[in-house]
Amino acid sequence: MGYAVVLGEALVDLLEADLDGELIYRQAIGGAPLNVAVAATRLGGDVRYVGTLSDDVLGDRLAAFLREAGVGLSGVKRVPVPTTLAVTTFVGAEPTFTFYGEPPSYALLEAGDLDRDGLRNAEVIYAGSICLLREPFRTAARAAWAAAGPIKVFDPNVRPTLLPDAKAVQNLRELVEEFFATADLVKLSSADAAVLYEGSEPPAAAERIRELGAxxxxxxxxxxxxxxxxxxxxxxxxxxxxxxxDATGAGDSVMGALVRRLLAEGVPADLAGWRRNVRFALAVAGLVCERQGGATAMPTNEELVARWGALA
Known part of the structure; x- marks a missing residue:
């Protein structure tokens, strides 16, 4: 079994919470790609995270968390800017994110920082999320995505608070469709689909993305x-x-579980194979939703079996 390369942001979430009637913010490790990397690793995958971390104390905590989770850090670049904060508020279990920090600590990876041999030899490459909205990370992600050989998986992970107007949405749609066109798997939420495709329901959005080449x-x-x-x-x-x-990180856990299955078995040959993998991923996400969310909620195989019994 080979390894996966996960490109993207790692940051610190400040999660809205109630403490004895007082509104507080609980600090947590975050970033969709970081969540994906941790999820796939805890399920037994060999994952290498590629991105930038601040050289401040919060960046040290992010690096230590990834290291302790077993995620490979050889592709990490440390940068002298404060760690980006994502302030997370809730309506029910669903989170809304507002980002603070300029320039963003997560978006400073350059194409020259990439290990090109490591990318070519990977079994799976993941790209996507908010890091693509900024340079130089966007150029680095395009260069990594061009590597021949690996299974390519993509998640747009749309954040409406970073899209101030219709032009910004159009620009994002054009950008992510560039990656959709050559993806083996695109994973997105129904909310992502509605933003990108003017309220489209999942079947219509999925058909459009498949027509592009996914x-x-x-x-x-x-x-x-x-x-x-x-x-x-x-x-x-x-x-x-x-x-x-708490649904924070649930969608990322779906992607992490799918990455783990792709590492183990390759791309499914038919709908039946994808059905099996997605059912596994939904079981992972269900367990994540029963915990305080984010990277720390990502389960191991043993925890899955304890909650759901043996999974096919």
Whole structure:
């Protein structure tokens, strides 16, 4: 089994919480790509994180967390700017993010920082998320994505607070569609689909993304489950019933679980194979939603078995 390279942001979330009637913010490790890297690693995958971390105390904590989780850090570049903060507020279990820090500590990776041999030899490459909105990371991600050989997985991870107007949405759509066109898997949320494609429901958005060239599309739909579309069909798969307390990182756990399956088994040959993988990923996400969310909520295989029994 080979390794996965995950490119993208790592930052610190300040999560809105209630403490004895007082509104506080709880500090947590965050960033969608970091969550993906940790999720796939805890499920038994060999994952190498590629990105920039601040050289401040919060950057040290991010590096220590990744190291302790077993994620490879040879592709990390330390940078002399403060760690970006994502202030996270909730309506129910669903988070909304507002970002603070300029320049963003997570977006300073340059194409020249990449290990080109390491990228070519990877089994899977993940790209996406808010790091693509900024240079020089966008150029670095394009260079990494061009590596021949690895399975390519992409998640736009749309954050509306970073898209101030219709022009910004159009620019993001054009950017992510560039990656969609050559992806083996695109994973996005139904909310992402609605922003990118003017309120489109998952089937219409998935069909458009597949028409661009993506081989498979998975659209997560919260408690409703996930819609999966491939070359030989499409299907809505239900989510397991859970008592959700925090959905932070749930979508990232789906991607992490799918990366883990791609590392173990390669790209599924048909819809049935994708169905099996997505059901596994939804079980992972269900367990994440029953915990305080984010990277620390990502489960191990043993925890999955303890919660759901043996998973196919």
């Amino acid at each position: 081989k498979a599309v998975v659209v997560t739909c919260g408690s409703r489950g996930a819609y999966v579309a491939t070359g030989d069909g499409a299907e809505m798969l239900p989510a397991p019933s859970v008592a959700a307390i």
